[in-house]
Amino acid sequence: MYYRKSNSGHRVEWNPANESAAIQALIETSDTGVSAENEVPTEEKIKLSRDVAESVNKRYKALTLKKLVVSSEDGEVESGGVSSETITTELVNGDDERHTGSYTATVSIDNSTKQVDIVDGVGELQITTDKNVGAVVNVRAIELNGSKAVSSDEIGVDVI
Amino acid sequence: MTNTTIENQALSIQLNSSESVTVPTNEVWKVTINGRAAVAASDKNSNQSVRRYCRINGVVAASSESEAQAWTDPSDNDNDSDSASTTFPINAVLVEGDVIAADNTGLQIGGFVVN
Numbered sequence A: 001m002y003y004r005k006s007n008s009g010h011r012v013e014w015n016p017a018n019e020s021a022a023i024q025a026l027i028e029t030s031d032t033g034v035s036a037e038n039e040v041p042t043e044e045k046i047k048l049s050r051d052v053a054e055s056v057n058k059r060y061k062a063l064t065l066k067k068l069v070v071s072s073e074d075g076e077v078e079s080g081g082v083s084s085e086t087i088t089t090e091l092v093n094g095d096d097e098r099h100t101g102s103y104t105a106t107v108s109i110d111n112s113t114k115q116v117d118i119v120d121g122v123g124e125l126q127i128t129t130d131k132n133v134g135a136v137v138n139v140r141a142i143e144l145n146g147s148k149a150v151s152s153d154e155i156g157v158d159v160i
Numbered sequence B: 001m002t003n004t005t006i007e008n009q010a011l012s013i014q015l016n017s018s019e020s021v022t023v024p025t026n027e028v029w030k031v032t033i034n035g036r037a038a039v040a041a042s043d044k045n046s047n048q049s050v051r052r053y054c055r056i057n058g059v060v061a062a063s064s065e066s067e068a069q070a071w072t073d074p075s076d077n078d079n080d081s082d083s084a085s086t087t088f089p090i091n092a093v094l095v096e097g098d099v100i101a102a103d104n105t106g107l108q109i110g111g112f113v114v115n
Helices: A019-028 A050-064 B041-046
Strands: A002-005 A011-014 A067-072 A085-092 A102-109 A112-119 A122-127 A136-144 A154-159 B009-015 B019-022 B028-036 B053-056 B059-063 B090-095 B099-102 B106-113
Touching: A002 A050, A011 A050, A019 A050, A067 A136, A067 A154, A085 A102, A085 A112, A085 A136, A102 A122, B009 B019, B009 B099, B028 B059, B053 B090, B059 B090, B099 B106
Parallel strands: none
Antiparallel strands: A002 A011, A011 B019, A067 A085, A085 A122, A102 A112, A102 A136, A112 A122, A136 A154, B009 B106, B019 B099, B028 B090, B028 B106, B053 B059, B053 B099
């Protein structure tokens, strides 16, 4: 997408994996000379200064960041398996916008794990508990598509 | 007797994520490559733990020590690893056409062009 010069004058090239996010990062960053998708050359790379290239790179990272966030319906679940609580798992980027597409998240519930299908950035699962009133059920998003390359967001659900 | 002075050209290249540099024609580089703790504030806040890679000619040549360790401490650098051959820093002699690429990390490349 772009090239720049290093401190010692060597050519550094940027070859991001996510082309659409890269184009968006170029458009959203000042001084790239790109304000629309059709302004991105297909054959050659855009020449940028080091500072501008770094800004583009940071923006690209935010756009492609995959962060798992868990939340519960009301933060409480009844003891004795009387009723269930809905746990929502979201897959968002650095702007907290949901990612499109299909993924599988692994969520740990008191150290046992469950697979959650994430479609267009959101997935749900139901939990029940046999814990006593006053205890806490710990819910943590630990993996995305089998990789630990995600944030490990954690919440506690109060047992009532 | 004739004295010959060999002047090597210094190399200093910082790569951001997804950036790469190719050794130019007729150059030989002697370099040390380090992971760079260039973690943006937004990344720190996300508590994201990502294993970071350096590739030479497409092959993983070095990485941060583990997924669990990486990025959990904002002041942490990658070169404090104590095991394995896949950790930073690495020393390399590279010839024309060799490509150093930063996957999802910043890399600091220092050294000189051998004359």
